[in-house]
Amino acid sequence: MDAIKLGVLDFGEGYDSLHDLITYATDADQLGYSRFWLGEHYIFNSLWCNPEPILPLLLAYTERIRIGTAGILLSAHTPYRIAITFKQLSNMFSNRVDLGFAAGLPAGDNIRQLLHADAGAFDEKLRQVLELLREEDNMIGNGIPVPPYRGEIPELWSLGCSCKRLDSVLESGLNFSRSLFHEISDDAAQKEQLRVFMERYADRHGAYPKINLAVSGICSDSEAMAKQLYKQSPYYQSAFIRCNLLGSPSYFQDTICEYAAAFGINEFIFLNLAAGIRDRLHSLRLLAPVFQLPAAHMTVQ
Numbered sequence: 001m002d003a004i005k006l007g008v009l010d011f012g013e014g015y016d017s018l019h020d021l022i023t024y025a026t027d028a029d030q031l032g033y034s035r036f037w038l039g040e041h042y043i044f045n046s047l048w049c050n051p052e053p054i055l056p057l058l059l060a061y062t063e064r065i066r067i068g069t070a071g072i073l074l075s076a077h078t079p080y081r082i083a084i085t086f087k088q089l090s091n092m093f094s095n096r097v098d099l100g101f102a103a104g105l106p107a108g109d110n111i112r113q114l115l116h117a118d119a120g121a122f123d124e125k126l127r128q129v130l131e132l133l134r135e136e137d138n139m140i141g142n143g144i145p146v147p148p149y150r151g152e153i154p155e156l157w158s159l160g161c162s163c164k165r166l167d168s169v170l171e172s173g174l175n176f177s178r179s180l181f182h183e184i185s186d187d188a189a190q191k192e193q194l195r196v197f198m199e200r201y202a203d204r205h206g207a208y209p210k211i212n213l214a215v216s217g218i219c220s221d222s223e224a225m226a227k228q229l230y231k232q233s234p235y236y237q238s239a240f241i242r243c244n245l246l247g248s249p250s251y252f253q254d255t256i257c258e259y260a261a262a263f264g265i266n267e268f269i270f271l272n273l274a275a276g277i278r279d280r281l282h283s284l285r286l287l288a289p290v291f292q293l294p295a296a297h298m299t300v301q
Contacts (some may be wrong), residue, residue, distance in 0.1 A: 005267040007035030012046035013234045020277040029062035032293030037070035042106040059093040068098025071159040076117035079128035091151040098155035163193040175209045181216035181242045187262040212267035217245030219283040231274045250292040
């Protein structure tokens with residue numbers, strides 16, 4: 001199997017300022033992490049709700065890491081605006097923008113009403129976004145600009161907490177990110193589903209999709225320290241986000257390598273559950289050399 005890649009996922013909780021987020025992203029970039037993804041969540045203690053306005057800022061402050069969404073709650077947005085925004089970003093920051101789609105809805109009836117969010121609209125809105133991005137000549141023929149002309153489009157991902165929508169992902173020709181912190185999974189069954197999906201995808205589209213697995217937890221100097229930090233986390237005993245991993249760098253290495261062997265996947269996205277920026281940075285700096293990430297040259301502090 002190829003070398004393991006690690007990316008970062010963040011939902012915006014636990015920050016004192018936007019400067020902390022920029023520091024977190026730039027550290028991940030310098031340490032050799034593959035991606036930095038921001039979720040869309042409508043909660044009171046988050047640095048953002050919709051991450052779109054923050055993406056160009058993070059792209060401007062970083063150099064190599066891919067920046068994107070995990071994921072846009074498409075049911076709450078217009079397809080045309082998403083298409084033109086992310087195509088523009090993709091061409092401002094060449095080959096570094098990811099657009100991930102999530103089929104969920106914002107929490108709270110009032111917010112859903114304000115955003116005109118409709119769960120039943122997701123599949124049709126996704127079809128429209130993909131058509132706008134992929135069928136430029138048809139759009140021009142219909143008088144619909146999606147600038148820049150002949151520009152590159154973002155890398156497209158479907159986000160899921162299970163493998164239930166893989167037929168839809170196959171039909172849409174998207175890459176796939178599977179969360180392991182929302183549901184307890186049967187590794188053997190999931191591996192077989194993903195293997196069949198990849199083969200069907202290659203037969204259908206002529207190439208294999210990119211697939212990664214999202215895990216959550218805290219890496220610290222010891223298991224005891226990680227457990228102590230978890231008790232201070234805004235996600236402690238969350239009803240929605242399970243904690244997959246708590247321990248030292250060697251524990252993370254062993255467990256993620258076990259996941260990699262079980263699922264046949266070599267890229268992982270890490271939702272860092274540590275409460276403050278200092279402990280989040282420490283986690284990233286501990287993990288980078290263990291997984292021999294490219295450009296992992298910063299001093300552990």
